[in-house]
Amino acid sequence: MTKPAFESLADVIADEAFPDLDLALRRGRHVDRDDGPWYALLSDGQAHLEVFYRRYGCELVYKSDGYYYLLPTANRLGRRHLSPAEMLVGQGLTLLYLDPSTVQTGGVVTREQLLAQLANVLGPEALVRSLNPKRRRYDERVAEETVRQKVAEAIRRLAALGFVEALEDGQLRLRPALLRFAEPVRHATAPDAALTRLIAAGELVLTDPDAAEGDPDDDASSLDPSDNDEAAADDDGAAEEGAAGAAEDDAPPTERDEDEAAREWDALGRAITTEEPP
Amino acid sequence: MSYKRRPLAAVSNDTSDPHRTLRALRERNVRLELETADLCFLAALHLKARDGQLSAFDEPALVEVFEQVVAAIEPPGSGQKRRPTAAIRRLREQRLLSRVDGAGVLRAGEYSLTRLASAIVEFFLEDESLTRESLTLLTRSLLGSLEPVLAAARGASTADDWSRTVSAPLRITIAELLSGIERRQRGFDLEQESLQRAISELITADWFGAIDRCQTMLEATSQTLRELNQVLLRDTHEIQSRLQEIHDLAADAHQEEAALVVRGTSDQIDRVVAWGSARQRAWSEYYQYVHRYLREVVRIDPTRMLVHRLREHLAGRAGRPYALAVAAAPSMQLLRPVELLGERPPVKRRRKPEEPEVVDVDAVDPERELERSVRSAVAEGADRLSTVTRHITAGLEPDQRFGSAGRVVQAVARVCRAEAGRERPWVAVDDGLLIEDWVSVRARESE
Numbered sequence: 001m002t003k004p005a006f007e008s009l010a011d012v013i014a015d016e017a018f019p020d021l022d023l024a025l026r027r028g029r030h031v032d033r034d035d036g037p038w039y040a041l042l043s044d045g046q047a048h049l050e051v052f053y054r055r056y057g058c059e060l061v062y063k064s065d066g067y068y069y070l071l072p073t074a075n076r077l078g079r080r081h082l083s084p085a086e087m088l089v090g091q092g093l094t095l096l097y098l099d100p101s102t103v104q105t106g107g108v109v110t111r112e113q114l115l116a117q118l119a120n121v122l123g124p125e126a127l128v129r130s131l132n133p134k135r136r137r138y139d140e141r142v143a144e145e146t147v148r149q150k151v152a153e154a155i156r157r158l159a160a161l162g163f164v165e166a167l168e169d170g171q172l173r174l175r176p177a178l179l180r181f182a183e184p185v186r187h188a189t190a191p192d193a194a195l196t197r198l199i200a201a202g203e204l205v206l207t208d209p210d211a212a213e214g215d216p217d218d219d220a221s222s223l224d225p226s227d228n229d230e231a232a233a234d235d236d237g238a239a240e241e242g243a244a245g246a247a248e249d250d251a252p253p254t255e256r257d258e259d260e261a262a263r264e265w266d267a268l269g270r271a272i273t274t275e276e277p278p
Numbered sequence: 279m280s281y282k283r284r285p286l287a288a289v290s291n292d293t294s295d296p297h298r299t300l301r302a303l304r305e306r307n308v309r310l311e312l313e314t315a316d317l318c319f320l321a322a323l324h325l326k327a328r329d330g331q332l333s334a335f336d337e338p339a340l341v342e343v344f345e346q347v348v349a350a351i352e353p354p355g356s357g358q359k360r361r362p363t364a365a366i367r368r369l370r371e372q373r374l375l376s377r378v379d380g381a382g383v384l385r386a387g388e389y390s391l392t393r394l395a396s397a398i399v400e401f402f403l404e405d406e407s408l409t410r411e412s413l414t415l416l417t418r419s420l421l422g423s424l425e426p427v428l429a430a431a432r433g434a435s436t437a438d439d440w441s442r443t444v445s446a447p448l449r450i451t452i453a454e455l456l457s458g459i460e461r462r463q464r465g466f467d468l469e470q471e472s473l474q475r476a477i478s479e480l481i482t483a484d485w486f487g488a489i490d491r492c493q494t495m496l497e498a499t500s501q502t503l504r505e506l507n508q509v510l511l512r513d514t515h516e517i518q519s520r521l522q523e524i525h526d527l528a529a530d531a532h533q534e535e536a537a538l539v540v541r542g543t544s545d546q547i548d549r550v551v552a553w554g555s556a557r558q559r560a561w562s563e564y565y566q567y568v569h570r571y572l573r574e575v576v577r578i579d580p581t582r583m584l585v586h587r588l589r590e591h592l593a594g595r596a597g598r599p600y601a602l603a604v605a606a607a608p609s610m611q612l613l614r615p616v617e618l619l620g621e622r623p624p625v626k627r628r629r630k631p632e633e634p635e636v637v638d639v640d641a642v643d644p645e646r647e648l649e650r651s652v653r654s655a656v657a658e659g660a661d662r663l664s665t666v667t668r669h670i671t672a673g674l675e676p677d678q679r680f681g682s683a684g685r686v687v688q689a690v691a692r693v694c695r696a697e698a699g700r701e702r703p704w705v706a707v708d709d710g711l712l713i714e715d716w717v718s719v720r721a722r723e724s725e
Contacts, residue, residue, distance in 0.1 A: 028604035033566075058605065065574045070605045078608055081601040090602070091592045098575055098585045100485070104478035106564045107571075121592050161604055176574060184600060185587040191597065204600045 005044045009052055012045035025053075025060075025070040026077060030162035030177035032067035042068045059201075067162075067177040073202045081205055085131055087181070089154035092118040093164060094181040097174040107174045108167065115151060310372055315351060317402065319365055320374060322347045323391055324399040334378050334388040340366055369395070408462035410505040416462075417513035420455045423447065424520045431527045431536075440533045444524065448539045456546045463553050466506075470561070473499060477568060486580040489572050496565055503554075503561050510554040514547050521547070648689045656694055656721050663716035664705040666690055671707065679711050687713075695720045 006012045017037045024038070025031070031038045042049065046062065053060045057074025072079040082090065096102055096109050096117055118127050128143045131150045159166045163180075165173040184204065187194040198204050312320075322343050326332065335343070344362040352360070366389075369375040374395035379388040391399070430443035477495060480488040521544050528536040579585070590596040648670070655669040667686045671679040690696055695718075702714035 026607035080606040100481035
């Protein structure tokens with residue numbers, strides 16, 4: 001039996017799945033068919049929810065690849081840009097998603113496959129440098145361990161955003177939202193125009209290679225304040241979620257994040273371009 | 279040389295406790311080591327026996343088959359020499375070939391493949407996958423075999439009747455048929471795995487051109503799974519209802535053994551049905567994934583340039599780095615309710631613990647104790663220093679005996695009359711202690 005489309009926004013909001021879905025979308029979650037009731041609710045109530053979220057300065061985006069997400073276009077709702085490590089891992093996972101060999105396993109890959117993919121595309125040396133950008137000298141063993149840790153951390157964050165699903169034994173189920181990482185390079189004819197369009201839509205930002213380098217001791221510069229809040233929310237459980245009073249909503253959440261991301265991006269750009277491709 | 283081999287059935291008789299079964303297998307050091315040539319040899323024997331209606335092979339026939347196999351699989355001039363004797367011994371040691379004539383040394387033996395060897399060869403040679411036809415045939419045979427069992431259960435009056443006409447057919451005929459279904463299910467699983475590999479290889483090799491063929495393969499398998507599930511649901515329901523009837527009859531007649539066998543059969547059928555629904559679910563996920571992949575990846579990128587461009591970008595060889603934007607609303611904060619702390623108790627000095635009550639304990643003089651032990655040892659018949667020392671140090675830790683031996687000598691000299699020769703022999707008190715012995719130790723007359 002198919003569920004009838006909602007007649008009004010009130011019907012959508014009254015749906016049992018709405019509170020959890022709303023919170024997830026506001027935290028950057030990408031929702032696809034595997035999310036079952038959430039996806040059905042978004043599909044049925046899309047017209048109402050688009051108008052609803054627009055009032056918060058957000059666009060409810062639907063991609064033909066089969067996923068939804070919330071894109072803040074004004075400062076009313078917090079937003080952040082993915083860190084270099086998250087982008088690196090996300091693009092590596094997208095390559096795996098596009099790879100026909102993963103069809104055999106139904107889109108399930110291991111962390112080792114991901115690391116092998118990244119090492120293959122970037123070269124092992126550039127991969128280590130890109131994830132240890134602030135260290136001029138490093139011990140090989142320690143640096144490789146750092147790479148594994150940063151990749152694991154990036155996977156955890158990407159899983160929270162709905163790009164992958166972490167399964168048992170270090171396996172990952174790749175989800176269609178990964179194709180967002182390939183969006184800027186999808187159009188062969190006019191890549192610059194596509195990039196400009198995506199920047200104008202607020203989908204992404206170009207990272208500035210001339211930005212000043214960050215504090216070398218600050219190893220967690222990709223973290224932004226809202227991430228800490230998010231991590232805290234994960235620990236605190238649902239009790240807090242229902243409570244009123246969002247004190248940080250008034251403060252613009254993006255300024256510091258973008259500065260720090262730019263610094264990391266600068267370091268990453270230098271790490272990759274100085275390395276001769278294999 | 280004679281030896282005793284543990285019975286083969288020792289492991290299989292009691293498989294209810296998996297730990298015990300595994301321990302038994304470990305104790306028996308069970309293993310199989312087969313090279314391709316060994317498998318080919320077994321396969322050749324299996325085929326020859328089937329084609330020639332042979333129940334056993336004599337030794338010259340085994341050697342002949344082995345040489346034919348070697349000639350067929352070894353490229354000429356490979357230089358590798360394989361000996362039939364070694365191969366036959368290896369197979370016998372692994373219980374793949376058994377001697378069946380029992381003539382011992384009187385004449386050359388006759389050999390046949392064991393159940394294990396036949397199962398291995400059948401796995402590689404025979405295509406035993408589950409199809410709609412084979413499943414229907416098996417479930418119909420099952421139903422047909424259950425009819426006489428049910429009739430027998432209705433008419434059984436004695437325990438012997440129940441055992442002979444109900445339990446035995448359920449244990450053998452019905453269980454064999456169900457095992458046949460389960461074996462074919464495993465064959466179907468293998469087919470699924472190779473189908474998934476084939477689809478992946480097809481897309482890798484032919485990309486856009488593979489779409490139609492992949493879809494055809496997916497549809498065919500979906501159709502097969504659907505049909506299998508339909509047959510399973512329809513027939514197993516009927517089978518279960520008959521088993522239930524037999525179980526009720528057995529319970530009414532207080533035939534515990536028969537009821538147990540029926541329950542075992544019923545569990546086996548549940549497993550067969552569970553397989554069907556699990557595979558249907560897993561296949562459904564895979565089916566959707568591949569369709570999505572074909573629709574969203576292959577069709578949209580027919581020239582596979584997207585992967586190339588993304589790789590170039592990731593490697594920093596093309597384009598400028600970018601970062602995706604995502605919503606990151608901070609979580610709502612809930613202030614903790616104020617907890618009113620009660621009045622703190624004033625800080626006080628810790629009270630000194632009271633002095634423990636004094637208890638009178640009799641003092642023990644170790645020297646007197648030792649002297650008492652020496653006297654009792656002598657009184658019990660120890661008449662040399664070595665025997666007295668052994669008697670007293672026997673209960674001590676090895677590292678304490680050396681020190682105690684000196685104290686024993688002192689005590690013996692004090693409380694006994696001892697005599698020693700000019701040359702005192704070295705005598706072992708125990709494994710780690712040697713002493714110069716005194717030839718005579720007696721209690722003092724005054725004591």
